[in-house]
Amino acid sequence: MGRLSLIDADISIKKVELSGVSGLQFFFSDGHYRGLYPWGFLRELSEQVS
Secondary structure (H helix, E strand, C coil): CCCCCCCCCCCCEEEEEEECCCEEEEEECCCCCCCCEEHHHHHHHHHHHC
16 A cells, blocks of 8 residues: 555654644654654544554
């Protein structure tokens, strides 16, 4: 489907912050934290795994 999945089992979410009404900001154990995860995108992901 043209999707690339890069999953490293050693990386975990260390902290999650609310970013206004836009979505969530995740902070990962490998030090990266860039990117805002909008509510619509998170909802889409949850529907794919349900």
